[in-house]
Amino acid sequence: MTHLHATRLGALSTLATAALMTAISGAQAQSLPPLPDSIKSAGLLKAGVRCDQPPYGYKDETGKFAGVETDMAIQIATWAFGSADKIELTCVTAENRIPQLNGKKVDLLIATLGVTPERARVVDFSKPYRWGGSDMLVAKDSPIKKLDDVAGKTVIMLKGSTQAKWFEDTMPKVESLRLNTASDALQSLKQGRGDAYTHDAATLIVIAAKDPSLRLVGESFAVSDAAVGVRKNEAAWLAYVDAALDRMKAEGLYAKWVDKWVPADIRPFYTDAFTKPKPTAR
Amino acid sequence: MEFDLAYLANQWPALMRGLWLTIQVSALSIVMSVTVGLCGAAIRVLQVPVVDKIVVGYVEFIRNTPLLAQLFFIFYGLPGLGLKLSLFWSGVLSLTLWAGAYQIENIRGGLETVGKGLREAAFSLGLSPWRFFRLIAAPMAVRVGLPSMLNTSISLLKNSSYLQAIGLAELTFVAIDRISMDFRTVEMFAAICVIYLALVLTLSFFASRLEYRLNTPFRT
Numbered sequence: 001m002t003h004l005h006a007t008r009l010g011a012l013s014t015l016a017t018a019a020l021m022t023a024i025s026g027a028q029a030q031s032l033p034p035l036p037d038s039i040k041s042a043g044l045l046k047a048g049v050r051c052d053q054p055p056y057g058y059k060d061e062t063g064k065f066a067g068v069e070t071d072m073a074i075q076i077a078t079w080a081f082g083s084a085d086k087i088e089l090t091c092v093t094a095e096n097r098i099p100q101l102n103g104k105k106v107d108l109l110i111a112t113l114g115v116t117p118e119r120a121r122v123v124d125f126s127k128p129y130r131w132g133g134s135d136m137l138v139a140k141d142s143p144i145k146k147l148d149d150v151a152g153k154t155v156i157m158l159k160g161s162t163q164a165k166w167f168e169d170t171m172p173k174v175e176s177l178r179l180n181t182a183s184d185a186l187q188s189l190k191q192g193r194g195d196a197y198t199h200d201a202a203t204l205i206v207i208a209a210k211d212p213s214l215r216l217v218g219e220s221f222a223v224s225d226a227a228v229g230v231r232k233n234e235a236a237w238l239a240y241v242d243a244a245l246d247r248m249k250a251e252g253l254y255a256k257w258v259d260k261w262v263p264a265d266i267r268p269f270y271t272d273a274f275t276k277p278k279p280t281a282r
Numbered sequence: 283m284e285f286d287l288a289y290l291a292n293q294w295p296a297l298m299r300g301l302w303l304t305i306q307v308s309a310l311s312i313v314m315s316v317t318v319g320l321c322g323a324a325i326r327v328l329q330v331p332v333v334d335k336i337v338v339g340y341v342e343f344i345r346n347t348p349l350l351a352q353l354f355f356i357f358y359g360l361p362g363l364g365l366k367l368s369l370f371w372s373g374v375l376s377l378t379l380w381a382g383a384y385q386i387e388n389i390r391g392g393l394e395t396v397g398k399g400l401r402e403a404a405f406s407l408g409l410s411p412w413r414f415f416r417l418i419a420a421p422m423a424v425r426v427g428l429p430s431m432l433n434t435s436i437s438l439l440k441n442s443s444y445l446q447a448i449g450l451a452e453l454t455f456v457a458i459d460r461i462s463m464d465f466r467t468v469e470m471f472a473a474i475c476v477i478y479l480a481l482v483l484t485l486s487f488f489a490s491r492l493e494y495r496l497n498t499p500f501r502t
Contacts, residue, residue, distance in 0.1 A: 159458060180447060192366070
């Protein structure tokens with residue numbers, strides 16, 4: 001009996017909190033433009049997020065969606081439909097995210113989507129919500145201290161990556177070893193098949209923090225913006241998303257989420273990426 | 283999306299560099315795998331103690347495991363055991379070991395056609411087993427085994443495309459690498475298929491010339 005009481009009491013208090021939350025968000029939602037009917041009619045937000053890119057979008061040990069970008073999606077659902085449950089999260093990959101969006105499987109992408117002219121031809125971008133740069137990982141005792149030091153050396157990179165394009169356009173004299181996966185690249189670096197491994201800084205920081213035999217070079221290059229992707233010609237929805245992003249910034253939510261998802265020792269990089277202006281780099 | 287010939291023309295030099303590497307790796311591996319085949323088949327047929335069991339084990343191992351797994355073992359696994367080969371030689375070694383196993387069987391199949399009588403005649407004439415193999419058995423076996431040896435060599439040439447997985451910049455690598463940047467899938471894969479086809483047809487042409495020559499004594 002006591003047990004039942006406790007449960008009922010718990011349910012009641014949850015209900016009360018929910019009612020209060022709805023009242024509050026209802027009041028604040030006035031700062032957002034009206035939700036377009038095309039989205040409203042679905043009754044929930046269909047969002048595409050990454051599930052292998054910690055701390056942005058990934059699945060935790062229990063298989064639940066986690067990460068800063070996942071929280072952003074949940075926040076938009078909360079503002080749009082009044083409940084954090086009114087969301088359908090879909091795991092998207094680098095290759096399939098744009099087809100998933102344009103095939104209407106999802107209504108927006110918060111999925112480490114970098115702003116590029118090629119992509120801008122097929123989707124619309126929101127305002128950028130963070131930036132992301134590239135860096136290089138080298139052996140701890142490597143003579144490479146800055147970007148220019150890799151001239152004439154072999155750099156490991158992934159086929160089709162931002163970095164592969166950047167090196168080809170900017171430093172074509174650099175010898176490249178192009179592999180298919182991040183684990184192949186890391187393995188090859190550790191076996192000395194290349195002098196450095198270049199990738200998104202956000203990815204490399206996590207590796208460097210775990211592996212004391214490696215070190216980040218620490219010079220940013222190929223810095224680009226990440227933004228929310230929506231389908232072309234959905235101006236009202238894009239305006240809503242832009243307003244929601246502004247509100248996240250104004251309410252200081254990004255810093256809160258970074259604190260929640262990123263271990264303290266590597267946190268400053270991610271906090272800067274969401275809250276500081278994009279650094280000037282090559 | 284229309285088929286963009288101008289794009290292909292632009293990428294042509296890169297494709298040709300890839301083709302050249304494909305030819306180098308394949309040619310070297312074909313020569314080496316035939317050598318492995320001859321040695322292995324000789325060991326099997328002459329029943330060299332212990333070593334022939336090793337050859338049997340090698341053939342079974344190679345034929346019953348995926349080439350990609352063998353390649354990854356050579357490229358990523360061997361350095362852990364203290365042997366670090368370059369990209370190029372990792373590729374040559376894996377293709378040689380793979381095709382070598384099949385060539386042993388191809389040549390051994392040819393050797394089966396060399397009758398027992400011929401062998402006894404050779405030995406009674408005082409030929410050593412090695413000279414019997416070199417002067418009588420091998421030439422006959424190669425003539426019989428040539429079609430299947432060609433088959434294995436063609437497979438080797440096509441399988442060299444696996445080497446893209448370890449980052450060797452051969453023909454398939456060039457195509458996949460460019461596609462991942464330019465998204466010109468149709469043009470690139472169509473182009474490399476045509477190039478591979480031309481390459482295999484060339485190889486077949488030379489093999490049939492060789493077959494013709496080896497058959498000279500039997501033509502009337």
